[in-house]
Amino acid sequence: MHEPSGLTELVTAAAQGDPEAWNAIVERFSSLLWSVGRAHRLSMDDAADVVQNTWLRLLDNLHRIEQPEALPGWLATTARHECLSLLRRRGRDVLVRDDDLGPMLVDVESAALDASLLEKERDVQLWSCFSRLSERCQRLLRVLMVCDRPNYAEVSASLGMPVGSIGPTRMRCLSTLRSLVSDTGYAFESGGGRPS
């Protein structure tokens, strides 16, 4: 039996009541929704609420989706709105300055706890450097990590970041990360490792 795998087929099948198609959509995009929630600095419980609310919104709109290929962007936008709605209810402010791209101080205890879960010293160093990036950079790279084929519209939708600023911001964030990495003595390019 033919199993739908393309986005158009999956959305059509799910709208017609096929639970397997729905499950495939959930499995494919949960990491994107989770990353949007976590990129907004939500706790695990709140991020879980954002993911679930986004699925409920999608269920309301399944039969109305005319361009299934735009689904990732729609999901990212909806998840972001859910994040902002939740933060508003919590009375929290999420504004981040556009020029806030420089390294920041690390939460030492949190970084140490994270590092204890990583087996490779190289990964520990990379994560330590990532943790020193500005919140804005961490948010952007966090979403870029989970996009199989990242596009500006999707990332913009996830973070509410103007499309035109994503490319330059990404370059500056990666440049800062590379600079931090180079200070550790590790190399992360292909075949990289600790230089002799």
Added chain:
Amino acid sequence: MTTHDLHPDDIELLEQLGSIVAVLDPVPPDVVELGRAAFALHHADTALMKLASEAMSAALRVTDSARGTSRLLVFEHGSVSIELDVTWRGDFGRILGVVTDESGTLAEGAHVILETRSLTRTVDLEDERFSFERVPLGLARIVLERAGERVMATTWFDVG
């Protein structure tokens, strides 16, 4: 942007970061399972009432007062409309509703169900009106039921 715009070293760097995040902060399995289970809340046979269009959306009002903050929502499907006054203060909200059915066939003997992420409550529709108190903040929807069958449901809306 496509991955072609990224330098191969940057792609690899992001992939390495992604593999680290997969260890440190993976999507919890129960979150994925809840997402799968959400499909059970999808009732394809139930007519979905839509939040009324532009003109009605303009009627949305938000006021701060001693009784809390409120929002007026109007949902419609065919000859049936539901007007909701959603008020919240602190951790709970209140929903007052009026059902208008121009055909006159729905309101007779109908029940109104409130569904949230954590609870389901049912009340009788009395003189086209209903109310729900102490509604938890978050997503909610209203379902109209008659003779044990779900006839119509609003889309999910925010309380709070």
